[in-house]
Amino acid sequence: MDSPNEHPPTDPLTKNNLQPFFVLHKASKSSESTARSPRKPSKRRLDSSPKVSLNNENMKENLKMEAFRCVWSKIDSSIKDVLRSINADVFDEIGRWVRESFNAICSCRGPVDTSKSSLPYPFVHNGGIVRNLFTGLVFTKNIETVDDILTFAELGLNLKSRGCYVANISSLDFSTKNGIGGCLRAFLRQLLMVDIEAADVSLLVSWYSDHGKYEKPVVVIIEDMERCSGALLSDFVNMLSEWSVKIPIILIAGVATSTDALRNLLTSHALQYLSTSTFFLKSPSERLDAIIEAVLVKNCAGFSVGHKVASFLRNYFLRQDGTVTSFVRALKMAIVQQLSVEPLSFVLKFLVDEGDNKRSCCEDLADMSEELIKHAFELPSYRTYSVNRNNHVELNAMSLCQGLSELQRLQELWRSRLMCLHEAGRYHKVALLDLYLEALDPESYNSRLSNHDRDSAKDKSLLSNNDKLFRLQKAEVTNQVIRKIRDLPAAKLSQLLKSWERLTEGTIEVHEKIIELQSQMVSEDVKSHKAELTDISKRHINRCRLNKEKDACTSNDKAMTLAGQTIRDNMLPIECMPFHELICFKDVDNLQSALIGDPRRRIQIDLLNFYKILKCGCCSNSGGTLSPSMHDTSIMYLLAQEYGDLINLHDWFQSFKVSISSSGKKGLKKLASPKKRKDNTYSQNNSDALIQARFCRAVMELQITGVICVMARCGGVTDELLNQNYVKEATRCHRMVKII
């Protein structure tokens, strides 16, 4: 088998290797013929191709790509919609404030005199000089600015649509290296649409008097104010304030910490010109909840993740990264991996399509090769399902299609029940993320089922329904939410029932029960109301009240029982459904390794466990202890483990020499006795030069990986030792290598 390293030349002196960059190849002409046209409907492609052609790798790739585009564009747009709607209120508020500020600027500005427009201090109504700069502080509630890049871009668009000139400037433009000119350039580039080397405000003024005609405000958005250089920002504020009436500039700054940030950053001179207002964005966990609801729970694209993946994503968000951006990235990665690993997962495309396209799913599946169809029926989930049900169906595209629609139906049920729980949880501020995670857990579902079976076998009178309900293991948050339904006041309960009614439309049985419960509550209400009106005797009223409370209790209990029951009956986690492998991503390890590379750990493990990766017979037997057959760099690294922070090069070299020359299991013990080492007659297959060269190369490789760094001198504990050698023979002074 030819190895890849035979193809490109590996001679270090090859011209290409010494060039900073070169063109490896240009796009081949085949790309024009196969240039992808994703917008074309896939159906034609599928129809026109005979069954065999699906085996063709290219076709498979195209199907995968198409499915990815469909699924991801759907998810991406719904995420953007969610974020847009979550910010809508704040954006409205900001828009109103911008308008008000603009009006305030206009009101203090006198009649416009274009002949004087190029001078900073302007024509002011009352003769005074106004240098007020209206500043909106947008608190992001998140120290990671990465999530808010999109928010501020959206804010910019939103303000543009409200008739403002907008420039988005990031902290990178406020670097001390470029000076004030840098941020001004970025500012002008966005407004004037030209790249100007010598940026000057007067350019902006003349542009504004030509284009703006003093009718629109200019909004400058700085995404991450805290990261800007304070001195530069102060200068910028000073400069803008000088022109603030002539060009109605309004500043909007993203603040991650608190209002103190402004005081810490700006000089008091600049600070006095700011007239600030504050706005608050939603917190990252609120945004994440909204995204999960829109994408994973409401399942806008048919794609789903398994319990382990979901808990990994949750933990990564809560404990490590804390940004919604990385969550979205992980989701995208999961889709890519699902489509890469599961050949049939392109069916996701059919689940995204709505209406007529859905019907074509069966036709499209019918066009697929038998091999692929067979693959679907060999999935573990289907096997378990068919064994349990003793189910014998014909293994063809039709039954696969039915299986898929059944999968969707069950998903729909699961979704509506989860949303019911979420509605109930809202009253106690329970995060959807937690409920979602528990609802995905196949173990907790199975334990719920087994508990139920056991309980129903027992004498029913011994256990009340409620007790049975709470015998759910693991699902703590779910239990809590259900239990708290009992404490809901009547008004909230009826509100909850109303939302349940909406959510359970389609499942007649549960829907009916909810309506029954609602009508029961209404009739009780009417009864007590009537009683209050007609019967004035106090005793009766008291009794009515008592009854009412009792009834309320029973309604709450009934609602609680209903919730428990419907969860047990209908909330089947996706991993318990047949064919779920096609649309549900479960490979958490793969996702984790693609999402979070861990070079620091992995490279060191590569060196220590190289024999496991290389699978060589000679070193595997030694089980990690030194043997001459090992990779030189691994030997060196293993030897380095024997030392502390500092390694004596001489000793290291000698140890290495012994290790590669010794046959059999000789190793570290030998290294401690240099005298013995000297006496040792090496099997002189390797010349000294070769050993030295191998040693040098191994040290270089360890330097490249960064696990050691070579030091000329060392301070601290080794000073004494160093002095002796350094003075005696400085050119070959005993050098130390530091392990980091």
Add this chain to the structure above:
Amino acid sequence: MDEDEIEVEEFGFLRNYFLAKELGSSKKKSARKLSEIDLVDEEELREVAANIEPKHEKEVNDLISSYKSLYSEWLFAIRCGFALLMYGFGSKKALIEDFTTRSLTEYSVVVVNGYLQSINLKQVVITLAELLWDQLKLQRKTTSGSLSKTQQPFNTRSMADLLAFLDRPDLEVEECFVCILVHNIDGPGLRDSDSQQCLASIAACSHVRMVASIDHVNAPLLWDKKMVHTQFDWYWCHVPTFAPYKVEAMFFPFILAHGGSAQSVKTASIVLQSLTPNAQNVFKVLAEHQLAHPDEEGMPINNLYTTCRERFLVSSQVTLNSHLTEFKDHELIKTKRNSDGQDCLCIPLTNEALQKLIAEINLIEFLIQEREITQQQL
């Protein structure tokens, strides 16, 4: 946070304590010097190193070949908009170039050798833009569209302009991208933050896909979250190859070669620069003596004092002693007793290194004088 810091600090102290103990007890062993080894010439070393017979060649080849099964997954990730980041022990140059030659044939590929010392990223971006332009022209021909012909040549455009071209949202053809392959994106020529920012902006362009490799364990420290999540958008691939770092190590010095003298000349010259001109001259007197009398054990202190007085470098023994203490503190000189029982001073450098050092100090002195003269003239 505070508690953690304290814990870390405590751990550090404990560790240092035991290390010091350990080193103290094994003083003899650790004091051994490289000079005890019969070192071969650097040239010979390099020659031999170039022809080292690889170990486990078959297994390494098998391992690298086994990654071929991942090519389709990688290609798919690239097409979906991710950038591949290869890491793991061993040179990944051949593997990645093989992947790009086999799987990315439909896209133009530019290779950047990050292991080299200096790389002009602007030139890289210009090449990328030209390639994209060519690719677009080809595709337009087939789709009978037309691109605006009034194009400013790319090499006269600004970086922002070029990046804007690579990120053009208005191109009708989807999935038209050029690929940039960066070997050692953590290499010496790209390690500064400006280069990384620039690479991040390149990677973020909609018509560019990046494949890169890292070798250093701490490479991720080069990037902040914005770069990682929104610009590079890395898809990490752990691909240890155990292939020798032949090309990447081209510019690394051989640790057993005479590289040491360069290092000590450099440190000594830095120390000397920080001293007064008189002190420097005293050192020069000592150095000249040592060069003139290579066989002697050193310069007797009395002789040094006399010569320095003659040249008006010191006025008294006290001044000379203060200079000498300074030299000793910085390990520039050593005191020895010669056969006559006199205290002698010597510089612990070879003659060759000493000559280099003197030349370096003279040059610096000359430059300083030049500058002073120019300033006076101005």
